[in-house]
Amino acid sequence: MFAGSLSKDRLHNDDLLIDRVRDGDMHAFRLLVEKYKDISLSLACSILKDRDKAEDVLQDAFVKVYRKLNSFRGTSAFATWLYRIVVNTAYNALKKEKRQAFIRETEVDLPETKEPEKYEDLKREEQQKYINMAMDKLKADEALVLRLYYLCDLNSKEIRKITGFSNSKIKVDLHRGRNNLYRQLERILGTEIKDLL
């Protein structure tokens, strides 16, 4: 198998994997995809608000990554380069469909909070579901910046590289995103919100 003499740590080193992909090793590309697919999908979902569409966009983004890997010079981290491709592909898809206006107008995904379920009984998947519902109610830019900052652990300089947003916009989106996320979670879960923490 491909791993050969490589140690497990080195195997997961991006540069090493990229070199192997450039040599035509599809297994190395598979490892890169496995490593970044979930976070990338989360970023695409922040923009598109639709899991299936985000997954299609992510497929396109990874195909672009595979084709353009030779032009990746390594001046920035591979993750930053990849996320920029994912974000650009997602925004292009969004522009095509002009979904944003539609999302703000419709309220189909969010269940009304008549009687919030007891949070202790909710499984991890359910917690995730409710948090994602709340995230889906945020504006695309706010959800994207929140995820880049808290999920990908990136600083504002890196976020600027990926999104092209200005520093002030990133700060404003972070601030509004935090407040709106709390408001949406409160709306969905009521007092049970404390159990999330």
Add this chain to the structure above:
Amino acid sequence: MNEKEIKKIVQKAKVETSADFTDTLIDRIGEEALNKKPSFTGTFIIGFSLCCLAFAGMVYLLVIMSDIDMVLFSFKGVKTSVSPTLICLLILSLFGLNYLMYLKNEYRKLQ
């Protein structure tokens, strides 16, 4: 909510891909590599080169058939005469340039 709490919540908002995501992607890349279509640039360059070649041939035939020595050009009062062979050579050099561009494109792809 403080920073730590927000972070904890957002980290739970990770969306997971479907189980066959990677397999589908790898299959797609494999299929695309097999059914690779020529790029627009490549097709354009080949098409343009062939047009140049055909046009040069046509001009050359026309010159032989009508026994023309010089072609006269007049533009805003300025008159000049050019040898038909030179015109053919110019068109052929366009073909050559285009073909070189095509080769360069292919070489870059190979790298």
